[in-house]
Amino acid sequence: MNIEPIVFYLFSTILVLASVAVVTVRNSVFAALFLVLAFFTCAALWILLEAEFLSLVLVLVYVGAVMVLFLFVVMMLDINDTLLREGFTKYLIPGGLVAIVIIVEMAIVVGPENFGLDKFADPVARAADYSNTKELGMLLYTDYVYPFELAAVLLLVAIIAAISLTMRRRPETKYQDPAKQILVRREDRVRVVKMESEKIKE
Amino acid sequence: MNFITPDFMPVLPEIFVLTMACVVLIIDLYLKDENRGVIYLLVLATLVGAAGLTLFVHTPESVTTFNGTFIKDTMSDVLKVFIYLVSGVVFLYSRDYLIERKIFKGEYFALGLFAVLGMMVLVSANNMITIFLGLELMSLALYAMVAFQRDDKNAVEAAMKYFVLGAIASGLLLYGMSIIYGMTGTLDIAEIGTKVSEMPSDNIVLLFGVVFILVGLAFKLGAVPFHMWIPDVYHGAPTAVTLFIATAPKIAAFGMLMRLLVDGLGSLQAHWQEMLVALAVMSIIFGNVIAIAQTNIKRMLAYSTISHVGFLLLGIIAAGANGYSSAMFYIIVYTLMGLGGFGMIILMSRSGFEADELDDLKGLAKRSPWFASMMILIMLSMAGIPPLIGFFAKLAVLQAVIDAGYIWLAVLAVLFSVVGAYYYLRVVWYMVFEEPKETAPIKASFDVQVVMSINGLGMLALGLFPASLIAMCAAAFG
Numbered sequence: 001m002n003i004e005p006i007v008f009y010l011f012s013t014i015l016v017l018a019s020v021a022v023v024t025v026r027n028s029v030f031a032a033l034f035l036v037l038a039f040f041t042c043a044a045l046w047i048l049l050e051a052e053f054l055s056l057v058l059v060l061v062y063v064g065a066v067m068v069l070f071l072f073v074v075m076m077l078d079i080n081d082t083l084l085r086e087g088f089t090k091y092l093i094p095g096g097l098v099a100i101v102i103i104v105e106m107a108i109v110v111g112p113e114n115f116g117l118d119k120f121a122d123p124v125a126r127a128a129d130y131s132n133t134k135e136l137g138m139l140l141y142t143d144y145v146y147p148f149e150l151a152a153v154l155l156l157v158a159i160i161a162a163i164s165l166t167m168r169r170r171p172e173t174k175y176q177d178p179a180k181q182i183l184v185r186r187e188d189r190v191r192v193v194k195m196e197s198e199k200i201k202e
Numbered sequence: 203m204n205f206i207t208p209d210f211m212p213v214l215p216e217i218f219v220l221t222m223a224c225v226v227l228i229i230d231l232y233l234k235d236e237n238r239g240v241i242y243l244l245v246l247a248t249l250v251g252a253a254g255l256t257l258f259v260h261t262p263e264s265v266t267t268f269n270g271t272f273i274k275d276t277m278s279d280v281l282k283v284f285i286y287l288v289s290g291v292v293f294l295y296s297r298d299y300l301i302e303r304k305i306f307k308g309e310y311f312a313l314g315l316f317a318v319l320g321m322m323v324l325v326s327a328n329n330m331i332t333i334f335l336g337l338e339l340m341s342l343a344l345y346a347m348v349a350f351q352r353d354d355k356n357a358v359e360a361a362m363k364y365f366v367l368g369a370i371a372s373g374l375l376l377y378g379m380s381i382i383y384g385m386t387g388t389l390d391i392a393e394i395g396t397k398v399s400e401m402p403s404d405n406i407v408l409l410f411g412v413v414f415i416l417v418g419l420a421f422k423l424g425a426v427p428f429h430m431w432i433p434d435v436y437h438g439a440p441t442a443v444t445l446f447i448a449t450a451p452k453i454a455a456f457g458m459l460m461r462l463l464v465d466g467l468g469s470l471q472a473h474w475q476e477m478l479v480a481l482a483v484m485s486i487i488f489g490n491v492i493a494i495a496q497t498n499i500k501r502m503l504a505y506s507t508i509s510h511v512g513f514l515l516l517g518i519i520a521a522g523a524n525g526y527s528s529a530m531f532y533i534i535v536y537t538l539m540g541l542g543g544f545g546m547i548i549l550m551s552r553s554g555f556e557a558d559e560l561d562d563l564k565g566l567a568k569r570s571p572w573f574a575s576m577m578i579l580i581m582l583s584m585a586g587i588p589p590l591i592g593f594f595a596k597l598a599v600l601q602a603v604i605d606a607g608y609i610w611l612a613v614l615a616v617l618f619s620v621v622g623a624y625y626y627l628r629v630v631w632y633m634v635f636e637e638p639k640e641t642a643p644i645k646a647s648f649d650v651q652v653v654m655s656i657n658g659l660g661m662l663a664l665g666l667f668p669a670s671l672i673a674m675c676a677a678a679f680g
Contacts, residue, residue, distance in 0.1 A: 109410040115384070142205045146213075146268035150323060150335040153220060157316045157339060160227070161346030164309035168352055 008048055015041040028074045036067050050126060053133040209267045212274040215255040215282065216322050222248040223315035230308025238306055245293055245311045249286040249318070256282050266328055270390050273328035277530070277678035281325045281457050288450045288537050289318050294653055295545040296442030298646070302553035303440065305350050313350075314446065317343035321450060325457030330379045330389045330466075333458060334372070337422070340454060341368050344447055348439040360438025367421065367431040375418025381411030382467075391466045399469035409473055415462055416477050423455045425515060426484035429508045433496075436504035441551060441558065444500055445544040448507055449537040456533045459518065460526065471521060478519050479611065485512030486615055490622040500558045502625060503543050506584060509622055510536045513599050516615060520602035523679040528598035531675040535583075535595035535664075542580035542657045549573065549646050549654065563629060565638025573644055574633045576658025583661040585626035586619050591664040591671075598672065 018038040022031050039062045046055035140148050210217065222244070230241055256279055264275030293314065300306040320340025327333040345368065349361030383389055385407055386397040401408060417428065424432040436444045463474055489509025496502040514536070517529025550557035550566075557563075567574040583592035596619060600612045646654070664671060 106410075109407055110381075114407045143269040144271065144331070145208070146271045147329065147331040147335055150332065150339065153316070153319065154335060154339050154342065156224075157313070157342050157346075160309055160312060160316075161342060164307070164313070165346060165349055165352060 004048065008045065011041045011044045011048075015045065029071065032067060032071050032074050035070075036063050039063050039067070051132060053136055208269065209265075211259055212265045212267050213272055214259050215252045216319060218255055219248060219252050219315060219319045219322065222251070223312050223319065226308060226315060227312045230312070233308070238308070241308050241311050242293065242297055242306075245315060246290055248315060249290040249293075252318075252322075253283055253286045256286070266392075270392065271329040271332045272326055273391075274326050275678070276680070277460065278326035278457065280530075280674055280678050281453050282322055284534050284537065285318060285321050285325070285450050285453050288453065288541060289314065289446070291541050291545070291653060291657070292442075292446045292449060295541070295548050295650060296445060298650065299440070299442045299548045299551065303351060305440070310347065310350055313343040313347050317347070317446070318450070321454035321457075324454045325461075327458070327461055328391045328465075330383065330391070330394075330462075333391075333461060334376060334379065336454075337375070337458065338372060340451060341372070341422075344443075344451065347443045347446065348435065350443070351440050354440070356438040357440055360435045363431055363438075364435045371418050371421030371428070374414050374421070378411045378414025378416075378418060381407060381414065385411065391461055394466045395468055398467055403470060403472065408467075408470060412467055412470055412474055413477070415467070416474055416481075419455070419459050419462065420481055423452070423459070423511050423514075424508055425481040425511050426488045426508060429485070429488070432508060433501045433504040436507075437498060437500045437558075441500065441544065441548050441556065445541070445548060448503070448544055449540045452507075452511075452540075453533055453537055456514065456530065463518070464521075464526065475519055475521065478515050479608070482512045482515035482519060483611070483614060485509060485515065486618045490618045490625075493622065493625050496625075497560050498558055499547055499560055499563065499629070500544075502560070502629075503540070506622065506625070507536075507540070509618070510584075513596060513615065513619075516603050516611060517599045519608065519611070520599070520606040522602075522606070523676070525602040525606060527672075527675040527679045528595075528602040530678060531672055532595045532599050534671065534675070535591050538657070538660065538664075539580055539584050539592060542576065542654070542661070543584065545654060545657065546573065546577045546580070549644055549650065552645075560629070560632060561639065563632045564636035566633040566644075569638050569641060570644040573646075573654065576654055577633060578630050579658045579661045581626040581629050583665070585623040587623070589665045590661045591668060592661070594665060594668045594672075 015038055018034045018041065021034040022038060025031050025034065039058055043055035043058045043063075046052070046058065226241055226244055226248075229244065230238075233240060259274070260276075260279045261274075262276065264273055266273045293311070297306070300310065317340050320336050320338070320343060323332060323336030324340060327336050345361055345365045348364055349358050351357045379389075382394060382398075385401070385405070386394050388394055388397060398408060421428040421431075436448060439447065464471075467474065485508050489505050489507070489512060493502050493505035493509070496505060510532075514529050514532050517525050517532055519525070520528065547556075547558055550562060563577075566577065579590065583590035586592045586596040588594075596615075600615060603612045603615070
């Protein structure tokens with residue numbers, strides 16, 4: 001008995017359940033943690049596909065960096081989710097119907113009769129010394145150098161957009177300007193009011 | 203492995219624009235607020251330089267480089283030159299608007315240049331990854347530009363809608379691409395073309411992929427029923443950004459559509475033709491009818507855009523060199539008209555006042571007779587009245603559709619452009635026969651006046667002598 005299908009179905013089931021949990025749990029911290037679980041199982045599936053570099057990157061970058069940041073943001077923000085859930089029942093029926101129709105259609109089209117092993121040959125297993133990472137690196141910096149550079153430009157645009165949209169002086173925030181605080185003079189703050197001393201009548 | 207250094211010459215305009223966008227960002231750091239105009243001039247110089255480079259590297263035959271991920275042919279070169287021209291005029295029209303609203307910043311122009319770069323990548327993409335990256339590069343810069351006026355609630359709302367719907371559309375497009383990749387095993391557009399032509403044309407999985415690609419394209423172009431974002435985004439965005447979104451990206455979207463549908467999936471034409479017929483019919487009907495009910499010019503022009511997209515699709519439906527070149531002619535003419543239409547709204551606005559209601563146009567002929575006559579030329583051209591260029595654009599598309607045997611489509615398109623003429627003529631009526639609310643003439647700087655005059659008179663001049671533009675579009679599909 002081959003162990004591969006068992007591993008595949010185990011991780012696939014966890015992946016699907018975790019993904020469903022991401023969008024259904026009420027607590028957004030749990031949602032983020034379920035997303036981490038989904039990434040982990042996804043990485044496991046990629047290992048099965050012998051794409052070990054991609055799966056390691058998924059764990060390192062997404063789980064290690066992106067999701068940690070995500071968790072921080074989720075914990076810092078106080079999101080009122082009653083507002084977000086408003087109209088859920090109103091949209092449930094039409095939305096659910098559309099989703100079911102699309103799922104059924106997709107099941108018919110991308111099912112085994114169109115994507116089975118008789119249609120596409122079983123990919124050949126690589127030898128143990130075949131380096132996925134090396135091959136990827138080769139392709140990325142030669143054949144796909146143009147898309148690779150474009151992806152870099154895309155990230156640059158994202159940085160510029162994020163900074164230009166958030167770096168601004170909000171009118172409602174109070175801030176201190178140390179230079180102004182140091183340069184302040186006595187006359188700016190203290191006003192000496194001369195008053196005639198009242199004489200107590202005898 | 204042996205690696206051959208790719209030929210960088212065909213990509214020269216892209217490299218130049220990218221470098222200049224980074225230069226703009228860096229120079230901006232060292233500029234004082236009052237010298238910000240340097241950035242603006244630098245951006246215009248970049249666009250002129252890119253146009254020069256594009257003409258310099260132009261060759262009649264198509265060239266691919268970077269292992270076939272990049273293609274440069276006559277279509278991409280013509281489209282690129284018009285993207286530079288249109289973007290340059292957009293920046294010129296919006297300069298005073300941006301200064302008055304205190305968003306005349308280096309980042310705005312840098313993002314604008316990156317959006318232009320995205321469009322350039324898009325029209326000369328020869329690989330599905332390149333198409334997707336170009337599209338995202340363009341869209342991401344545009345989302346940020348819509349939200350640039352952070353304290354304006356409408357703009358931020360518009361940006362959110364644009365971003366969310368744009369992301370969904372990108373997702374659908376990507377899913378379609380992945381299905382096509384799954385079937386053909388390649389991302390290269392030309393290879394997809396040959397692989398697909400070898401498969402039976404009723405392969406259901408391929409059609410499934412085509413549907414998703416088409417939905418993604420329709421979202422980006424704004425064809426009914428995937429048009430919901432257009433009126434809201436056009437209305438909510440700062441007018442300068444609306445002007446940008448409504449013009450140059452449409453040229454790029456046309457390029458993307460040609461690459462994906464015609465170059466890649468050309469052998470499935472019989473199938474996507476039917477889907478495009480449905481999109482075109484709905485766009486022409488809904489666009490023109492709903493535009494009548496609008497009281498806001500930006501919304502009205504948004505619905506008019508939707509109907510123009512319907513006309514553009516007619517050209518693609520007609521197919522063949524004739525149909526594609528008529529569609530290309532149409533989209534170029536539309537962007538020139540859109541420039542004038544949205545440009546006039548910018549001209550009429552001033553700080554703290556957006557002249558985007560139809561009522562604001564009242565009596566423009568008495569306030570500024572010259573600008574009013576330019577606007578009349580543009581509106582009549584949009585309505586498709588001879589001898590203006592808009593008429594010839596519609597004529598070319600309709601001729602192509604009739605030649606392809608879709609006479610009922612042509613009849614329907616003509617009927618609804620008559621309906622459409624109503625709201626364009628209403629603008630003319632408001633300008634000429636209504637009493638103005640205020641009497642002060644419109645103030646505009648000299649260069650804007652000159653360009654607006656060229657824009658308006660160009661409608662007439664190109665209408666009288668359309669041959670060169672038509673020949674340019676025909677050459678792209680020669």
